[in-house]
Amino acid sequence: MSGEFGRIARYFAPLASAEALGLADDAALWTPPAGRQAVLTVDQMIEGVHFLPDDPADLVARKLMRRNLSDLAAMGARAEGYLLTTALRADTPETWLSAFAEGLAADQARFGLPLWGGDSSSTPGPVMTSITMIGSVEPGAALRRGGAVAGDALYVTGTIGDAALGLHAARGEIADPTGQFRARRLLPEPRIGLALAGLVHAAIDVSDGLVQDLGHVCRASGCGAVIEADRVPLSPAARAAGPAWRETILTGGDDYELLIAAPAGSDHELRQACAGTPLTRIGHFVAGAPAVTAVDKDGRPVTLARTGWQHF
Structure with a gap:
């Protein structure tokens, strides 16, 4: 299989967990752990805005992952899984996508979280990728921006x-x-x-x-x-x-x-x-x-x- 679905099967299916349903359905299924509250965040990276065209693709992927993890860290949350989108030019080399997937795999192993699904598209403009990350926290324990007081x-x-x-x-x-x-x-x-x-x-x-x-x-x-x-x-x-x-x-x-x-x-x-x-x-x-x-x-x-x- 070639094209979009071949790329998904080759590069992203190996990163998916059971919640992703084999990347064969329209959405993933996830049951939050008992006694936990869901925490959701999303971050994107656009070529020429968030990364340079000659930045290594594996590090682009890992930075994207870590930007989202940082948002969860600021909320005191634990990462559970993520959704990925990519918009690639037709001339994006296969080696770039392979290295990008390798970067995701490296940080999935490092931080213990799986791919649950996502979307892929083509674009005539710069490469764009995004991650929506799902985390969890004990109810009432999320850290917030508000709450600082004089004297802190x-x-x-x-x-x-x-x-x-x-x-x-x-x-x-x-x-x-x-x-x-x-x-x-x-x-x-x-x-x-x-x-x-x-x-x-x-x-x-x-x-x-x-x-x-x-x-x-x-x-x-x-x-x-x-x-x-x-x-x-x-x-x-x-x-x-x-x-x-x-x-x-x-x-x-x-x-x-x-x-x-x-x-x-x-x-x-x-x-x-x-x-x-x-x-x-x-x-x-x-x-x-x-x-x-x-x-x-x-x-x-x-x-x-x-x-x-x-x-x-």
């Missing part, structure tokens, strides 16, 4: 800025001698599985920029926040890039780390819950308008020309 401490996992610098490195605008920036741009590490329920007041993943995503938390919570810019954790490579790249680091996005609002004084419990995932306190929440202010080590405001990525 602001934390972030991991390090910030490498992925945004990776885009500039791909354009030849900054050196990347160790490959750190490229690696973080192509393959983020979703913070899935942290035991944060009951400990934090609010959480969000950093996809569109640290400042902008924190602004979402502030608006949902009805309070402001202060980022101590010099406390934002950086990799050695990002630190070596120097202060000229500070705005890119604070607003560039694509980090897929978690921003967390938690009661002041909860450092010990949070670090235990993070089970070895690096966690840094970078600021605090304040009463007043839902605005984000960044300050330097002397408390002076840091002027930013933008807050983060926006499509329109």
